[in-house]
Amino acid sequence: MISRIDLRGRRLSRRDLLETLPRPELDVESATAAVEPILADVRSRGAAALRDLAERFDGVRPAHLRVPADAIAQSVAVLDPAVRAALEETIRRVRAVHASQRPVGHTVQVAPGAQVRQRWIPVRRVGLYVPGGLAVYPSSVIMNVVAAQEAGVGSLAVTSPPQRDNGGLPDAVVLATCALLGVDEVYAVGGAQAVAMLAYGADGSEEVDGSVLCEPVDVITGPGNVYVAAAKRLVRGAVGIDAEAGPTEIAVLADATADPDHVAADLVSQAEHDPLAASVLVTTSVELAGAVESKLVDRVQATRHAERVAQALSGPQSAIVLVDDLDAGLDVVNAYGAEHLEIQTADAAAVAERVTSAGAIFVGPYSPVSLGDYMAGSNHVLPTGGCAHFSSGLGVHAFVRAVQVVEYDADALREVAGKIVALADAEGLPAHGEAVSARF
Incomplete structure (x- = not known):
């Protein structure tokens, strides 16, 4: 065997x-050929493309691409009590571990009047993909959402494939888990088309007030099949991704x-x-x-x-x-x-x-x-295919950025002005030095 x-x-x-x-x-490379037209279609036609692609790949045409709030709430009401207790305990434990991962800023006093601070700033908006093919993964909802919440992300969108046996909505336990976590922006969209929707946004005036179904995100995380991995590879650069799972x-x-x-x-x-x-x-x-x-x-x-x-x-x-x-x-x-x-x-x-x-x-x-x-x-969204040689599992770090804040006063700049001019001249960039000497 x-x-x-x-x-x-x-x-x-x-x-x-x-x-x-x-x-x-x-073979992610080969899958990109199949995925490229899907990304282009969603980028061009928005909600209409998402419905057509759901019918083609998931065998169901969702009446609602954005899951109605009452459907999310109802999923909790009918949730098996034993499953709810298990989900709530998982949330508690995952939250405790991820709260400890929040990075702490620091300030270095380089010289009198000269300081460099490092601030950790959460990304503005994230898209969290939850698979729904051979199995459904409410646990993956927890792993993605809790890490983003503990990072301080203000806007979260969860997307998971529509299920024929749930009226074209994502799996009922997936929806219930979103409700337990306080997530109300959930989409019945799967596969490469979900990655495209998150990366580029999608219009669809019949779904929400105004003309936008889904606003674009800054980071996409979550595991998926080879087509999801290929789509993440293609949108990387337009958005950040965790990994090609x-x-x-x-x-x-x-x-x-x-x-x-x-x-x-x-x-x-x-x-x-x-x-x-x-x-x-x-x-x-x-x-x-x-x-x-x-x-x-x-x-x-x-x-x-x-x-x-x-x-x-x-x-x-x-x-x-x-x-x-x-x-x-x-x-x-x-x-x-x-x-x-x-x-x-x-x-x-x-x-x-x-x-x-x-x-x-x-x-x-x-x-x-x-x-x-x-x-x-711990988080179960982890690097595969040998990527553990150079990357980490999902955590708070995936949703924050380090920003350096530089603050010098006049005396501190004056002290190093000559050295800056010398380095600028050595690099053949005299205007760099002049930008300093002009202040004195």
């Missing part, structure tokens, strides 16, 4: 590891002390997302590898999405990687840069401190990735 890669007796260079380790096959992935670094049933359950949990999802076990134990393979057979047969899970586990993006020791295992997981990395080894906390590339690290047998998906308090 799942392939093996045996690296025992070999110590590969980082380059060789990157070429050897499994990855999902995701690819298929989800889990890597588990384990030794002989790990419970094979726990490991198998965690690999299946991520494979459940998508046939392209990646599940990778890196282990020093041949015995554990064999036991996990056996447990996978049982768990795949018993799980609800067995066909999808089996396809993901048997795909080229999933594997069991055998290594000589934990040092070699750390080389592998650091080269892989997993979205989610579990450490199930003896002294897991110490091993986790040696990890340099991962979207999020889950330490020990009682910190499964599913905990992070819902209730840990």
Whole structure:
């Protein structure tokens, strides 16, 4: 069901590891050809294009592109009490973690009368994308919205695909989660067309007073399929984006002390997302590898999405990687840069401190990735496809900008005026120096 890669007796260079380790096959570049006309259509025709595209891709023509306020409120009224309690606890925990992420400004007194301050300013408006294809993600509403709210963003728009079984509105639990978070601007728009609407804005006088359906945003965040990723790539520059999210992935670094049933359950949990999802076990134990393979057979047969899970586990993006020791295992997981990395080894906390590339690290047998998906308090919008080598998961930082404020008085400027003139002349930009000397 799942392939093996045996690296025992070999110590590969980082380059060789990157070429050897499994990855999902995701061609964002090719998807851009399909997405470009969608972006142009939405930019040109606004609400009319959004309705046509919903009918084409989602199989439903929404009566309301902007979800009516009473539909959002009603979704809370009919929400299962157990689900509501779980959502409210998730919100509480995620808010507590993200409140601690707010950056603090500071002032440096460079010299008497000379100071440079750094201010952190939230972006004006954000667009938050919530997927709704093979599964629906109220948890992603929380991860996106809470981070933006804790950053101090004043205007938030959430968009999620229309669902045929909910009258052309987004999933009812997604709407209820928006209500619990106090978000009242929600759109029944999915896919690349949602990214276009957020980036460029869209007209639609039949939707709201005036002629505008949706105002453009400054930043777009949230995961999606390859077409959403391609659309985000194309609008980047017009707006900021968090990342081009690819298929989800889990890597588990384990030794002989790990419970094979726990490991198998965690690999299946991520494979459940998508046939392209990646599940990778890196282990020093041949015995554990064999036991996990056996447990996978049982768990795949018993799980609800067995066909999808089996396809993901048997795909080229999933594997069991055998290594000589934990040092070699750390080389592998650091080269892989997993979205989610579990450490199930003896002294897991110490091993986790040696990890340099991962979207999020889950330490020990009682910190499964599913905990992070819902209730840990951390954010589950994380870098995929090796992007953890250079980028972070979603957080308050995605919605704020650092602005430097420079304030010198006359004496402080006079003190450095000659040096500024000397540097300006050395660079062949004498007017720069003259702009200083003109003051004296």
